[in-house]
Amino acid sequence: MALRPKFTVPKLEKASFKGWTFVLVAGTVLAVIALVTQGTGTTNETGCVMAVQGAAPLDVYRSASTQFEPVDQLAPGTLVDARPGMIENGFRALLGENRWVVNERLAATQGSAC
Template sequence: MAPKFKVPKLEANSFKGWTFVLVAGVVLAVVALFAQGSLSGVTNSTGCVMAVQGTAPLDVYRNPGTELGPVETLRPGQKVDAQRGAIQNGFRQLVGDQRWAINERLAATSGSTC
């Protein structure tokens, strides 16, 4: 039985022109999709993953208040690991060394138990 399709032999001229650009683009897009979770820093170590809501960046503080000023900024839509049930003064504790963000700007992602 003959094969249903033939895999072309890769030669030097296979890597020229728009065909190569298209194939390389598709490969890079697939790699980016698979790496999206691991590159974002979200590990789901606590079972609570939150996403930043709204269109403005969200500041992260060292304590559950704004008196010390922000130490980090999260992008709209960015996902972060959070401590389950750790809310004080309207701030939710995020995973990491003393990281707090305004709880009303965070929403649990699908499948999270926060």
């Protein structure tokens, strides 16, 4: 006795990738991917993912100093990729060029090697 599949996958043809049906399906798939990955923006490239602590935004500087104006701000709870062991003057280097934040406002996430 042969088992029949419970559902069938439609045959993909060139016409399948046109119109609003495709837009809705693609949008749904992308939304599910964003929800599963939680839209963190981290790549875990360095193996060190850290969360911004506190209630106020965290300023990002271009050097390990507050001598210059901040170049960016990170919202509380934001996850960021940090460079393991790269701490100078109480500032930690983040992934990217010239991105430094106050180290005491960061906490390593579970499983990170920082």
